[in-house]
Amino acid sequence: MAAFWPANAVLLGVLVRWPTLARPFAWCAAAIALVSADLLTGGTWAKATHLSAANLVGVAVGYLLFMRLSPEHRTLRSTQSMVYFLLIVTLASLAVGLAGMFINPRLFGGTPVSGLWFWFTSELVDYLVILPVVLTMPAWQRPRLINRRGSVLQGLAARQLLPVCTLLLGALLTKVFNGPGAIAYLVPGLLWCALSYSLFATAVLILISSAWVLMAVSAGQLHFGADFSAPYALQSFRIAIALIVMGPLTVATVMDARNQLLRQWLHAATHDPLTDCLNRSGFADQAASSLSALRGTDRPAAVLMLDIDHFKMVNDRHGHAIGDQVLAATAAQIARSLRSTDLLGRWGGEEFAILLPNCSPEEALQVAQRICGQCAQQRVPLPGTDTLGITVSIGLASFPTTPESLEAALAQADEALYRAKGQGRNRVAVAPPP
Numbered sequence: 248m249a250a251f252w253p254a255n256a257v258l259l260g261v262l263v264r265w266p267t268l269a270r271p272f273a274w275c276a277a278a279i280a281l282v283s284a285d286l287l288t289g290g291t292w293a294k295a296t297h298l299s300a301a302n303l304v305g306v307a308v309g310y311l312l313f314m315r316l317s318p319e320h321r322t323l324r325s326t327q328s329m330v331y332f333l334l335i336v337t338l339a340s341l342a343v344g345l346a347g348m349f350i351n352p353r354l355f356g357g358t359p360v361s362g363l364w365f366w367f368t369s370e371l372v373d374y375l376v377i378l379p380v381v382l383t384m385p386a387w388q389r390p391r392l393i394n395r396r397g398s399v400l401q402g403l404a405a406r407q408l409l410p411v412c413t414l415l416l417g418a419l420l421t422k423v424f425n426g427p428g429a430i431a432y433l434v435p436g437l438l439w440c441a442l443s444y445s446l447f448a449t450a451v452l453i454l455i456s457s458a459w460v461l462m463a464v465s466a467g468q469l470h471f472g473a474d475f476s477a478p479y480a481l482q483s484f485r486i487a488i489a490l491i492v493m494g495p496l497t498v499a500t501v502m503d504a505r506n507q508l509l510r511q512w513l514h515a516a517t518h519d520p521l522t523d524c525l526n527r528s529g530f531a532d533q534a535a536s537s538l539s540a541l542r543g544t545d546r547p548a549a550v551l552m553l554d555i556d557h558f559k560m561v562n563d564r565h566g567h568a569i570g571d572q573v574l575a576a577t578a579a580q581i582a583r584s585l586r587s588t589d590l591l592g593r594w595g596g597e598e599f600a601i602l603l604p605n606c607s608p609e610e611a612l613q614v615a616q617r618i619c620g621q622c623a624q625q626r627v628p629l630p631g632t633d634t635l636g637i638t639v640s641i642g643l644a645s646f647p648t649t650p651e652s653l654e655a656a657l658a659q660a661d662e663a664l665y666r667a668k669g670q671g672r673n674r675v676a677v678a679p680p681p
């Protein structure tokens with residue numbers, strides 16, 4: 248286990264990730280667990296207490312420093328996070344190294360410098376390879392490995408496996424051509440994984456690769472042409488591992504921050520900021536691709552145009568801020584009546600467009616009437632205790648088979664909406680079949 252001691256890094260990661268656990272009871276439990284582990288593996292009482300105290304010093308330094316960072320940096324979600332991460336794990340490892348400087352001569356008969364260097368390097372590599380896994384671990388979700396076709400790997404394109412295959416090839420080359428440079432054979436695979444997979448997946452692959460190398464060296468299966476019994480050779484090797492994993496880890500962090508930015512940018516480009524439903528171009532694009540996917544199957548579809556009645560009066564009487572609240576509340580109300588496959592977009596002003604793919608004319612009429620009724624029942628709070636009610640008019644164009652053109656379908660629904668307004672509002676008007 249001396250080759251790889253995950254307890255400190257796991258403990259630090261858990262406390263940083265879930266700070267509510269960092270109560271005195273948890274620290275005492277961790278101390279008891281560390282001492283017990285040392286005693287059970289044959290350590291004396293003096294060794295167990297000194298080693299556990301040193302381990303906890305590192306965890307405490309790391310915890311106090313990590314808690315000074317924002318949650319975004321703590322979970323390595325920003326481009327600069329790796330800089331803070333490296334600084335903190337270096338200082339935490341240094342704290343353990345200083346404890347080692349004190350303990351090594353007293354318990355193991357070594358020199359203070361070798362104690363400092365040995366403990367610092369071991370701790371640094373353990374923190375660097377284990378902590379990112381705990382810090383970036385996604386929130387627990389019920390795994391859905393088996394899909395409808397019963398294949399675990401369906402949807403996983405073969406080319407998505409290429410980065411991990413390259414990593415395996417690197418590991419094979421390291422094993423077969425076990426020379427001084429062989430440790431770097433893992434780097435291309437790890438970098439490709441960092442560019443292709445999530446931050447967490449990359450962190451897991453880095454952990455597996457590093458743990459394999461460290462344990463194989465300890466077991467004498469890998470030697471890289473080096474004499475690891477020479478003074479400081481093993482420590483120098485551990486530092487090399489720590490420095491090598493920094494590269495892919497930094498790339499994965501930057502990629503994660505970049506992907507998050509791209510998602511935010513895409514959302515801003517396709518969504519309306521007031522109602523958070525699709526904007527006009529976002530709706531037009533997604534509705535067109537949804538219809539073209541449906542066209543092959545020739546399933547039914549329906550398009551709705553919805554307009555809030557006398558909305559100008561709402562603005563004139565209550566002001567634009569209340570008008571905005573009505574718009575947002577109406578969009579949320581409509582969204583609650585739709586299925587996840589339906590599309591809702593703000594077409595402009597107080598007008599919304601809806602696409603109901605795979606929906607028969609009868610079902611579409613029911614949906615439109617339900618939306619109309621629910622909007623009429625909704626009350627928007629006004630300052631004070633008053634509330635405000637609105638109604639909507641809806642034009643519905645239904646198609647027993649997928650329509651050829653979205654624009655033509657929307658125009659038909661718009662004509663029907665015009666009739667609904669003319670017939671007195673707060674109603675659904677159905678476009679005549681084409």
Ligand SMILES: Nc1nc2c(ncn2[C@@H]2O[C@H](COP(=O)(O)OP(=O)(O)OP(=O)(O)O)[C@@H](O)[C@H]2O)c(=O)[nH]1
Nearest residue numbers: 554555556557558559560562567568570571596597
């Ligand atoms: N508060 C607010 N008002 C908006 C927004 N976009 C458009 N409007 C207002 O919506 C109103 C639309 O008015 P009209 O087109 O005359 O329609 P209407 O009063 O709803 O009447 P009918 O549609 O005939 O029932 C205008 O007063 C616009 O200023 C917005 O984002 N926020």
